[in-house]
Amino acid sequence: MSAAKTNEVLLEARKLTRRFGGLVANQDISVTVARGVIHVLLGPNGAGKSTCINMLSGDLPPSEGTITFMGRDITGLSAAQRSRVGIGRSYQRTNIFPQFTVLENVRLAAQSRNQQPWRIFSKAMEQKWALDKAHACIEEAGLGKRADWVSGVLSHGEQRQLEIAMVLATDAQVLLLDEPLAGMGSDESAKMVELLKKLRATRGILLVEHDMDAVFAVADVITVMVNGQMLESGPPAQIRASVAVQQAYLGTEESFHV
Numbered sequence: 001m002s003a004a005k006t007n008e009v010l011l012e013a014r015k016l017t018r019r020f021g022g023l024v025a026n027q028d029i030s031v032t033v034a035r036g037v038i039h040v041l042l043g044p045n046g047a048g049k050s051t052c053i054n055m056l057s058g059d060l061p062p063s064e065g066t067i068t069f070m071g072r073d074i075t076g077l078s079a080a081q082r083s084r085v086g087i088g089r090s091y092q093r094t095n096i097f098p099q100f101t102v103l104e105n106v107r108l109a110a111q112s113r114n115q116q117p118w119r120i121f122s123k124a125m126e127q128k129w130a131l132d133k134a135h136a137c138i139e140e141a142g143l144g145k146r147a148d149w150v151s152g153v154l155s156h157g158e159q160r161q162l163e164i165a166m167v168l169a170t171d172a173q174v175l176l177l178d179e180p181l182a183g184m185g186s187d188e189s190a191k192m193v194e195l196l197k198k199l200r201a202t203r204g205i206l207l208v209e210h211d212m213d214a215v216f217a218v219a220d221v222i223t224v225m226v227n228g229q230m231l232e233s234g235p236p237a238q239i240r241a242s243v244a245v246q247q248a249y250l251g252t253e254e255s256f257h258v
């Protein structure tokens with residue numbers, strides 16, 4: 001990753017619209033995820049944030065609009081195909097096997113996406129590669145001391161770290177994270193914020209988050225959604241100063257004194 005350019009555009013959604021029958025869950029949503037950047041999708045419940053993430057991850061086809069990844073049109077790719085090109089997401093309901101250890105879970109994630117031409121190598125080599133990869137990702141996600149723990153006994157916050165380790169093991173360049181701080185206490189939350197900042201150095205992150213303190217602590221760009229529409233998008237200072245955002249979503253100016 002040393003040659004990676006900061007601010008290189010990785011994922012670009014243009015005018016995504018998604019309808020559910022008569023309901024327009026997303027209308028003309030355009031978001032960009034660049035390397036070195038944490039882009040936060042902010043908005044009240046039902047605003048359309050998860051729908052947007054689902055379209056970016058390939059879990060939900062858009063009704064209209066296009067998505068490119070590193071310049072290539074990926075609108076028609078499935079979630080599995082997107083994972084292989086470098087788009088990783090965490091799910092609110094986790095894919096963790098609770099009876100497996102942290103290491104086993106992450107190793108499985110690594111193997112599920114591996115594109116190495118193992119057939120010309122040996123099974124043992126593949127296993128070593130996956131094990132090394134898993135250890136590195138567990139370390140990067142801050143779970144180094146938990147590698148041999150059964151996943152089910154991890155704290156809530158650690159389970160979210162494990163999900164991130166699993167996404168990292170897929171070599172994701174873009175991390176799509178839907179409310180990774182949900183249900184966390186303030187200590188766990190602060191830890192996750194630090195982790196996200198660290199991961200941003202070499203990747204791009206699109207994050208859905210409600211907690212205002214956390215949003216302003218991590219965001220480089222914020223897109224505010226209301227009723228399936230983009231209300232405003234820009235750096236935190238612009239969002240803080242936006243009268244439209246204050247009126248539509250945040251209520252009072254006091255909300256910004258974070």
Ligand SMILES: Nc1ncnc2c1ncn2[C@@H]1O[C@H](COP(=O)(O)OP(=O)(O)O)[C@@H](O)[C@H]1O
Pocket residue numbers: 020023025043044045046047048049050051052
């Ligand atoms: N699969 C679905 N079928 C029908 N309506 C949906 C579906 N998913 C989301 N919606 C609707 O789309 C709107 C946006 O939902 P969602 O994207 O989950 O919002 P958010 O994540 O911001 O809370 C809501 O009105 C929700 O009920």
Ligand SMILES: [Mg+2]
Pocket residue numbers: 049050051
């Ligand atoms: Mg949601």
